[in-house]
Amino acid sequence: MEALVFWIAAAxxxxxxxxxxxxxxxxYSACFMILSFAATAALFVxxxxxxxxxxxxxxxxxxxxxxxxFVIMLVNLRESEHEGLRLNPLxxxxxxxxxxxxxxxxxxxxxxxQEAPNALVGTPGTLADTLFSRYAVPFEAVSGLLLAAILGTxxxxxxxxxx
Amino acid sequence: xxxxxxWLVLSGMVFTLGLCGVMMRRNVILVMMSxxxxxxxxxxxxxxxxxxxxxxxxxVPPDGQVLVFFTIAVAAAExxxxxxxxxxxFRRLDTVNVDDVANLRW
Amino acid sequence: MDLTSPWLILLLxxxxxxxITLFTQRWPRLSAGLSIAAVAGAFAVAASHLGxxxxxxxxxxxxxxxxxxxxxxxxxxxxxxxxLSMVMLMVVTGVGGLIHVYATGYMKDDPGYxxxxxxxxxxxxxxLGIVLADNLFQIxxxxxxxxxxxxxxxxxxxxxxxxxAAANKAFLTNRVGDFGFMxxxxxxxxxxxxxxxxxxxxxxxxMAQAVANPAWLHAAVFxxxxxxxxxxxxxxxxxxxxxxxxxxxxKSAQFPLHVWLPDAMEGPTPVSAxxxxxxxxxxxxxxxxxxxxxxxxxxxxxSIVAHVGAFTAFFAATIATTQFDIKRVLxxxxxxxxGYMVMAMGLRGTDAAMFHLTTHAFFKALLFLGAGAVIHAxxxxxxxxxxxxxxxxxxxGWMFVIATLALCGVPPLSGFWSKDGILHLTExxxxxxxxxxxxxxxxxxxxxxxxxxTRLVLLTFFGPPRDHHRYDHAHEAPLNMTLPMAVLCVLSxxxxxxxxxxxxxxxxxxxxRPAGVPEQHYVALDAETALHALVIFGLGAGSALLxxxxxxxxxxxxxxxxxxxxxFIDNRWYIDELYAWIVKNVQQNxxxxxxxxxxxxxxxxxxxxxxxxxxxxxxxVARFQTGSVRAYALLFxxxxxxxxxxxx
Numbered sequence: 001m002e003a004l005v006f007w008i009a010a011a012x013x014x015x016x017x018x019x020x021x022x023x024x025x026x027x028y029s030a031c032f033m034i035l036s037f038a039a040t041a042a043l044f045v046x047x048x049x050x051x052x053x054x055x056x057x058x059x060x061x062x063x064x065x066x067x068x069x070f071v072i073m074l075v076n077l078r079e080s081e082h083e084g085l086r087l088n089p090l091x092x093x094x095x096x097x098x099x100x101x102x103x104x105x106x107x108x109x110x111x112x113x114q115e116a117p118n119a120l121v122g123t124p125g126t127l128a129d130t131l132f133s134r135y136a137v138p139f140e141a142v143s144g145l146l147l148a149a150i151l152g153t154x155x156x157x158x159x160x161x162x163x
Numbered sequence: 164x165x166x167x168x169x170w171l172v173l174s175g176m177v178f179t180l181g182l183c184g185v186m187m188r189r190n191v192i193l194v195m196m197s198x199x200x201x202x203x204x205x206x207x208x209x210x211x212x213x214x215x216x217x218x219x220x221x222x223v224p225p226d227g228q229v230l231v232f233f234t235i236a237v238a239a240a241e242x243x244x245x246x247x248x249x250x251x252x253f254r255r256l257d258t259v260n261v262d263d264v265a266n267l268r269w
Numbered sequence: 270m271d272l273t274s275p276w277l278i279l280l281l282x283x284x285x286x287x288x289i290t291l292f293t294q295r296w297p298r299l300s301a302g303l304s305i306a307a308v309a310g311a312f313a314v315a316a317s318h319l320g321x322x323x324x325x326x327x328x329x330x331x332x333x334x335x336x337x338x339x340x341x342x343x344x345x346x347x348x349x350x351x352x353l354s355m356v357m358l359m360v361v362t363g364v365g366g367l368i369h370v371y372a373t374g375y376m377k378d379d380p381g382y383x384x385x386x387x388x389x390x391x392x393x394x395x396x397l398g399i400v401l402a403d404n405l406f407q408i409x410x411x412x413x414x415x416x417x418x419x420x421x422x423x424x425x426x427x428x429x430x431x432x433x434a435a436a437n438k439a440f441l442t443n444r445v446g447d448f449g450f451m452x453x454x455x456x457x458x459x460x461x462x463x464x465x466x467x468x469x470x471x472x473x474x475x476m477a478q479a480v481a482n483p484a485w486l487h488a489a490v491f492x493x494x495x496x497x498x499x500x501x502x503x504x505x506x507x508x509x510x511x512x513x514x515x516x517x518x519x520k521s522a523q524f525p526l527h528v529w530l531p532d533a534m535e536g537p538t539p540v541s542a543x544x545x546x547x548x549x550x551x552x553x554x555x556x557x558x559x560x561x562x563x564x565x566x567x568x569x570x571x572s573i574v575a576h577v578g579a580f581t582a583f584f585a586a587t588i589a590t591t592q593f594d595i596k597r598v599l600x601x602x603x604x605x606x607x608g609y610m611v612m613a614m615g616l617r618g619t620d621a622a623m624f625h626l627t628t629h630a631f632f633k634a635l636l637f638l639g640a641g642a643v644i645h646a647x648x649x650x651x652x653x654x655x656x657x658x659x660x661x662x663x664x665x666g667w668m669f670v671i672a673t674l675a676l677c678g679v680p681p682l683s684g685f686w687s688k689d690g691i692l693h694l695t696e697x698x699x700x701x702x703x704x705x706x707x708x709x710x711x712x713x714x715x716x717x718x719x720x721x722x723t724r725l726v727l728l729t730f731f732g733p734p735r736d737h738h739r740y741d742h743a744h745e746a747p748l749n750m751t752l753p754m755a756v757l758c759v760l761s762x763x764x765x766x767x768x769x770x771x772x773x774x775x776x777x778x779x780x781x782r783p784a785g786v787p788e789q790h791y792v793a794l795d796a797e798t799a800l801h802a803l804v805i806f807g808l809g810a811g812s813a814l815l816x817x818x819x820x821x822x823x824x825x826x827x828x829x830x831x832x833x834x835x836x837f838i839d840n841r842w843y844i845d846e847l848y849a850w851i852v853k854n855v856q857q858n859x860x861x862x863x864x865x866x867x868x869x870x871x872x873x874x875x876x877x878x879x880x881x882x883x884x885x886x887x888x889x890v891a892r893f894q895t896g897s898v899r900a901y902a903l904l905f906x907x908x909x910x911x912x913x914x915x916x917x
Contacts, residue, residue, distance in 0.1 A: 006165045010173050017177050017200055021184035026192055033196055040203055047170075049210045049228050056206075059235055064199065064242050071246045072192055075253050083189065091186045094906050095179050101913040102175040106168050120214060122228045130229050142236045149240035156247040185902045194898070265896030 005046055012039035024082040026072045030065055037061040049122035170211035178204035191249045191259045195242065202238050206231045273317040275330055275348040278358065278397050281307040281314075286390035289383055297382035304386035305369045308393055312362035315355070322355040331474075333403055342462075345472060349403035356623055356777070357400040357555050360630045361548045365393055367753035368547075371638050372539040374750035375645060385425060385537065392418035392544060399552050404471040405454045408556065412450070412520065415549055416443050422540040423533045435532035442529040446519020453513030457563065460505060477562045480506075503567050510563050510570035513556075514577075521553025521607050524581040528845055530604055534596040538641030541596060546603045546637050547630035554607065554626050557614040565617070568701035575615025575702045579695075582608030583710040584842065586717035590724070591839040594650045595640045598725050602676070603633060605714060609691050612711065616702060618694045620778035625687035628764045632675040632684060635757040639669035642750055643729060646743040647736075652728040654739055659730040661743040666730045668754050673726050675761040677719040677806045680799045683764035688715065689802055712805065719809025727817040 016036035023029040037060045044053035120126070131139055181204060184197025213227025253259055285307035289300045318330065333347020350358075369389060376385050395418050398411030416439075424436030454471075461479040462470035470476065517523070522530035533545045544550070557564070557574065564570045585604035592598045606629050613622035642665040643658060644650060659666035675684040692715065698707045734740035745751070815821045828835050837843065893904070 003165055006169070010169075013173070014176055014180070017180045020200065021180055021188065021193070021197055026190060029193060029196060033200070036200070037203065040207060043173075043207060044210060047210045047214050049213075049231075052206075052210060052228050052231050055232070055235060059239060060199070060203070064239060067242060067246060068192065068196060071249060074250065075192070075259055077190075077259065085183070085187045086189065088187060091183070091903055094903060094910065095183050095186070098182065098906055098910045098913070099175055099179040101910055101917065102179075103172050104917060105913060106171040106175070109168060109171075120225060122210075122225055127225050127228055127232070130225050131232065135229055135233075138233060142233055146236060146240050149243050153243045153247045156244070156251060182902070182906060186899050186906070189899070261898045264898075 002046065005042070009039050009042040009046065012036075013043065022085050024084045026077065026082075027069070030069050030072060033068075034061045034065050037065070047122075048120060051122050051124050051127050167211055167215040170215075171208060174204045174208040174211065177201075177207070189260045189262050191252065191261050191264075192246075194261060195245050195249070199238060199242065202234060206234055209234070273314055275314070275318075275332070275350055275401060277314045278311045278362075278401060279348075279394060281310045282390045282393035282397065286387050286394060289387035289390065294383045294387075297386075300383035300386045301369075301373050304390045305366065305373075307390055308362055308366040308369050311393065311397065312359075312366055315358040315362055318350055319355065319359070322350075322352055331403055333472075344406050345404050346407050347403040348401040349473065350401065352777075352779075353555070353558050353619075353623065354400050356627060357551075358397070360551075360627055361393070361396050361400060364547045364630050364634050364757070365396075365543055367756055368539050368543040368634060368638070371542075371641070371750050371753040372537070374747045375539050375641055376537060379537075381425065385422075388418055388421045388425070389540075389543070392422065392549070396548055396552065400555065403473060405458065405473070405476075406471045408559075409447075409451065409454055412447065412516065412552070415520070415552065416440060416447075419533070419544055419549060422544060423536040425536055425540065429535065432535040435529070435535040439529035439533050442526050443519040446515045446517070446526050448515070449512040450516025450519070453509050453511075453516065456505070456509040456512065460509070473559060480562050480566065503569070506563055507567040507570040507573075510560075510567060511573055513560060513563070514570070514574060517553035517556055517611070518577065519553075520556075521550050521611060522604055523553070523577050523608065523611055524584055525844065527581060527585065527604050528848065531597050531600045531841075534594070534600050538596065538637060538644060541600070542634045542637030542641065545600065546633040550603065550607055551610070551626045551630065554610040554614060554622055557611065558619045558623060561614065561617070561619055564615075568699075571615050571617065571699075572701045573615070575612050575698075576704070576706055578608045578610070578612030578615055579706050579710045580608070581605070582612060582714045583717075584608075586714045586721065587838050588841050589721040590717060591835065593652050593728075595643065595652050595655075595725065595729060596637070596650055598652075598721060599633070599636055599640060602636075602718065602722065605718065606633065606676075609688070609711065609714075612707070613691045613694055616694045616698055616707070618691065621687070621690040621694055624777065625691055628675070628683040628687040628761070631757055631764050632672040632682075632761040635668060635672040635754060635761055636676065638750070638754050638757065639665050639672065642746040642754070643669075645746055645750070647739040649736075649739060652725065654736040655729045655734070656732045656736075657730070657734040657740065658743060661740065662730075662745050664745060664751055665754070668758050669730065670726055671758055672761055673722045677722055677810065678715065678802050679806050680802055683761050685799075685802055689798060715805045716809040719806045720813045721809075723810040723813035724817050727813060731818060 013036055016032045016039060019032040020029050020036055023032060037056055041053040041056040041061070044050075044056060178201050181197045181199075181201035184200060185194055188194055188197065209227045209231050213225065249259060252264065256263060258264075282304075285303045288303055293300045293303060330350040331347065333345040335343050336346045337344040369386075372385065372389070376382050379385065392415065395411050395414035399408055399415060402408040402411060420436045420440045423439050424433045426432045427436075457476060458471050461476045464479045464482070465475060470479075515526075518526045530545060530550065534541050536545070564574060582605045585601045585608060589598050589601035589605065592601060606625070610622040610625050610629070613619075613625065642662065643655065646662055646665075647655060647658070649655070671682070675682040678684045678688040692711055695707050695711045698704075812822075816824045816827065840846070895901075
């Protein structure tokens with residue numbers, strides 16, 4: 001059962017990602033990406049990371065992708081400007097080599113890694129315990145980063161004549 | 164039996180697809196979406212490691228999952244700023260093609 | 270701080286120089302007062318230790334601090350008060366103080382009055398540093414400081430081209446000597462260091478102990494250019510000694526580095542008296558005495574020193590006979606007397622040399638001060654425009670005459686005792702110096718000395734006045750100029766047995782004679798010695814009197830008869846011309862060669878070459894900067910893949 005879910009979700013994730021990068025119309029790309037993220041959320045559930053799964057759907061598939069869609073609509077490319085993957089043999093070769101090397105590296109992990117006996121369940125409670133104790137300072141730093149991003153965005157997005 | 168290798172290869176495949184998107188798409192928005200895909204693949208690897216590389220005895224710390232939180236937060240900030248830059252680019256040069264933006268060359 | 274601490278001797282003049290330069294430039298009188306007070310203070314501090322020296326203590330006081338410690342090398346700054354330095358201290362501060370007082374009169378109304386006293390204080394600090402130094406590096410530092418103050422004072426009238434040229438000449442000539450000096454110091458330092466392993470190997474006491482040990486150099490093997498060179502002690506010492514002697518030749522103006530001293534007379538006359546007659550030029554003689562333990566084991570080194578000294582004495586005396594500039598005659602006379610002292614050092618007569626140094630400081634300073642008073646009165650240096658001045662400046666005139674007699678060695682004036690002490694040495698020279706240069710030239714020089722000094726006195730003070738305008742306006746110098754002259758005159762007269770009698774002289778000779786120097790016979794005022802001295806004086810003075818006083822012989826006829834010889838001497842043996850030729854033909858060509866090397870090899874190949882390489886490399890690397898984000902991503906990926914591949 002677990003294996004079945006894994007194979008289906010994995011296939012969906014890879015497939016939708018492929019469609020995302022290959023689609024000619026950016027709007028389609030964004031939609032396929034949302035689906036890809038949904039498959040990812042399912043995989044997170046399989047890894048007992050429930051909170052992460054929820055955040056994936058809410059933040060990535062919800063907020064960030066909406067942002068992307070907005071910009072795509074704003075830019076509003078003409079049909080003639082749509083184009084898909086521009087396959088370049090050198091780049092394909094490089095990507096293929098990279099994937100092969102990664103897989104080769106993973107293979108050696110072997111039996112050194114096994115599933116932890118006492119299962120970790122990523123509920124809000126367990127994550128919060130760690131996040132607000134050991135990672136309190138990075139957490140605050142990230143809030144500062146987000147604030148800076150907000151301000152930067154506002155400043156950048158203002159039109160020249162408003163200044 | 165699904166082992167950590169399965170997860171990692173899956174993560175690697177998605178990451179490579181993201182890479183291909185960065186390299187082979189010329190639309191700046193698609194390039195950014197590909198970057199998000201790569202980040203997402205890394206998130207998957209982090210959570211998988213959190214499950215499989217945990218200490219054998221004692222309570223498992225959710226460090227990997229916490230790290231994913233931070234990644235998502237940073238990605239959100241990055242997307243916000245990057246999208247504004249894309250907008251400005253479009254406003255100024257009337258293009259979203261990264262190949263048209265090559266002023267930083269010798 | 271202890272009021273008798275030798276540090277004060279150094280600090281007082283330094284403080285005065287700094288204070289005058291920074292604060293009191295606008296009050297000339299105050300500046301002069303500060304400067305004189307500093308010298309007087311230094312004199313008092315030095316005098317407070319005189320008793321101990323006279324009681325026969327060899328080393329009275331030492332002390333130092335380390336100003337630089339680097340990698341097992343300790344460089345000290347300190348003081349060493351013993352008989353030798355005590356003599357110099359008394360001479361430098363005593364004569365120096367008198368000349369300071371004199372200068373308040375001589376420099377009156379000069380716009381650079383305060384500046385002058387700042388320089389004088391700086392000089393006193395530098396000179397006393399040499400005298401008190403307890404190690405070679407401190408000597409070198411102060412050696413250069415003395416050079417700087419000498420430079421500043423020679424070029425005091427810096428608006429005069431000849432003065433700045435003379436200052437440069439003095440500085441550059443000393444550079445030549447100091448080059449060898451530095452090499453000599455380093456040789457001695459490293460040899461002593463490797464022999465004793467001591468960190469403060471530049472100290473004289475450590476060095477003397479090392480040299481006293483016959484095996485000292487066996488530990489010292491020099492590696493030069495990859496090869497190992499072993500020198501015997503004797504060879505090492507004479508090479509090091511000869512190099513060190515180069516510095517001494519520069520500062521004490523010995524042939525062939527003497528050329529700067531006559532030109533140095535461009536400075537104010539008190540400077541000529543203090544620096545270029547009484548003290549600074551004697552620093553070389555003093556240093557020879559300090560380092561005699563290096564020369565002692567090596568007859569070759571001693572022989573070099575003795576011969577250079579004897580030749581300089583003769584050489585300078587011949588030139589002095591032809592000069593018409595009152596200060597130049599005195600300058601060449603100084604050269605000649607310094608030659609005597611250096612020669613005496615070379616003959617291991619430290620005590621005789623130091624004694625002559627002391628008395629010479631008295632009467633040569635007096636001669637210069639007298640010359641200064643004359644110049645002050647008639648505003649010219651040329652004796653051909655003087656004559657008969659004894660009627661206008663009786664006091665100065667008689668002072669000058671007494672100093673002349675002292676210089677000529679007429680008994681029982683001070684010069685007789687010291688000069689005959691040196692001449693006595695040459696009568697029985699040690700084996701290594703048994704040559705005609707040592708045996709004959711000093712005596713001839715003594716005759717020449719009497720001749721040119723008598724000639725100078727006759728031309729300046731006697732006979733009819735040759736320039737009536739200048740003669741009529743001449744007037745005696747004020748009290749602050751005559752008073753120091755009077756004191757110096759007393760010293761010149763009774764300085765022979767050193768004020769208090771023969772036993773003090775005996776003490777003096779004992780404390781200035783380093784261990785291992787054979788004792789010399791004292792000069793006694795007996796009939797034979799006195800007759801000898803009088804005959805020498807009579808020969809020289811008599812011929813001068815015949816030519817310039819009684820006019821029995823016409824000097825012009827002699828001049829014509831001697832022809833080329835006279836011209837040769839009158840042109841100072843063409844040494845300056847020789848140097849000019851060397852600079853023009855040898856040095857300039859070497860410089861051109863260096864210039865070509867610099868232009869084509871250094872700049873052409875190395876400097877421009879590296880720039881060219883950088884630019885070429887840059888233009889290659891710049892090809893990767895395509896500006897295309899996608900290409901960057903590809904390169905980035907290739908890098909990561911390569912790293913992965915490397916680690917698998």
